Amino acid sequence: MWLISKKTILFASLFFLISCKNDPPQTLRIAINPWPGYEVLHLAKEKGFFEQTGLNIELVRVASLADTQRVYLNNKVDGLTSTLIEAIQIQSFAVRPLTIALITDYSLGGDAIIAHKSITGITDLKGKTVGTEVSSLGIYVLQRGLQKHNLSLDDVTIKNVEQMSGIKEMNKGDISAFVTYPPISTELLKNPDYHVVFDSAKIPQEVVDIVSISQSYLKQHPETLEKLWQVWQLSYEFIQTHPDEAMTKMAKLEGLEVADFSDAFNNLEMQTGDTQAELISHDFLKSVTEQVCGTLWRIKSIDKPCGFVPSMFHKPLEQSK
Structure with a gap:
């Protein structure tokens, strides 16, 4: 019995080692x-x-x-x-x-601030409501866009808007602009009433x-x-x-x-x-x-x-x- 048990243990040990070696x-x-x-x-x-x-x-x-x-x-x-x-x-x-x-x-342009064409440029956002994801990239792009035109985040009203809600918020008129990226930006720009007022090409790298x-x-x-x-x-x-x-x-x-x-x-x-x-x-x-x-x-x-x-x-x- 002892010999059989010893062989069994040896076989089991070898099998375990081989199995571990082949584990993904x-x-x-x-x-x-x-x-x-x-x-x-x-x-x-x-x-x-x-x-x-x-x-x-x-x-x-x-x-x-x-x-x-x-x-x-x-x-x-x-x-x-x-x-x-x-x-x-x-x-x-x-x-x-x-x-x-x-x-x-x-x-190099994929991240953008998109606004209604009544807003001709970044400076027109002063006093307006802008939608963005406040806890991620959007708030940074918005700040840099405003800064490039001698404005700050204090010059706009910021509304936290998730990417999947951006098109709806824009179409309802609840926000004047939205910070976004593809594929949402691609869909948004199919509406002829919207255009890009700032994008990441202006802050390269x-x-x-x-x-x-x-x-x-x-x-x-x-x-x-x-x-x-x-x-x-x-x-x-x-x-x-x-x-x-x-x-x-x-x-x-x-x-x-x-x-x-x-x-x-x-x-x-x-x-x-x-x-x-x-x-x-x-x-x-x-x-x-x-x-x-x-x-x-x-x-x-x-x-x-x-x-x-x-x-x-x-x-x-x-x-x-």
């Missing part, structure tokens, strides 16, 4: 909101690029940038798509520290679109960053070599016509996977992040000064020792 990697759950640049992640998943690099990922679809913040802070996901603004706000809370894992693109991952996840899975960069490069190359297929697939996810999606995508300065290590560690990004954070601090969108910003950036193992 822990799922990385990323919250993703509608935005042309982020759809590259869905394209990568559909084409099998995550599987190809050994990265087990689940993309959790939500409605807006504010929603990506909420699900991340509520510990429902391991990471999120966002702009620098949302990432800075999350880091300021010091609840679930994150690391910037990927720069997807720079917005300030609206940086990124993917961030919790520091606790990356500590357990330090290989994730390089794998994610590999996936992004494969996707980037696929878009270059199969643009029609790529645009068609991504447009469907955004609920847009291919031509409309392509126009929106062309308002982005997409970044490659091969350059991510350099981009994320470069002083330029750190400087932009400090600048954006300083603005958020001045308009009271965060409740502490920006000493935490350096903690948002990945430190290679040899630098962190």
Whole structure:
């Protein structure tokens, strides 16, 4: 009996070790909101690029940038798509520290303030009600647009309006302008009564679109960053070599016509996977992040000064020792 038990135990132990070796990697759950640049992640998943690099990922679809913040802070996901603004706000809370894992693109006009044509420019917004998501990108774009024309947030009435409610609020006349981005901006501009009075092309490289991952996840899975960069490069190359297929697939996810999606995508300065290590560690990004954070601090969108910003950036193992 003893011999049989010993063999049984040995066999069971070997089986356990083999099983563990073949277990799939822990799922990385990323919250993703509608935005042309982020759809590259869905394209990568559909084409099998995550599987190809050994990265087990689940993309959790939500409605807006504010929603990506909420699900991340509520510990429902391991990471999120966002702009620098949302990432800075999350880091300021010091609840679930994150690391910037990927720069997807720079917005060169995709984020916009759209108003009724009776409002000919930003200065006409003085005394008017403007809709925006007050806890995310919108408040920053609005502040910068007003600042560019010697106005401030105190010169307008701000109404908190989620992206999915923006068209309804504009059509009812409850707001005079709305801060938005594709696909909502694309639909809104189909109404000939509306036009763009300010967009992110006027603040180049300030609206940086990124993917961030919790520091606790990356500590357990330090290989994730390089794998994610590999996936992004494969996707980037696929878009270059199969643009029609790529645009068609991504447009469907955004609920847009291919031509409309392509126009929106062309308002982005997409970044490659091969350059991510350099981009994320470069002083330029750190400087932009400090600048954006300083603005958020001045308009009271965060409740502490920006000493935490350096903690948002990945430190290679040899630098962190």
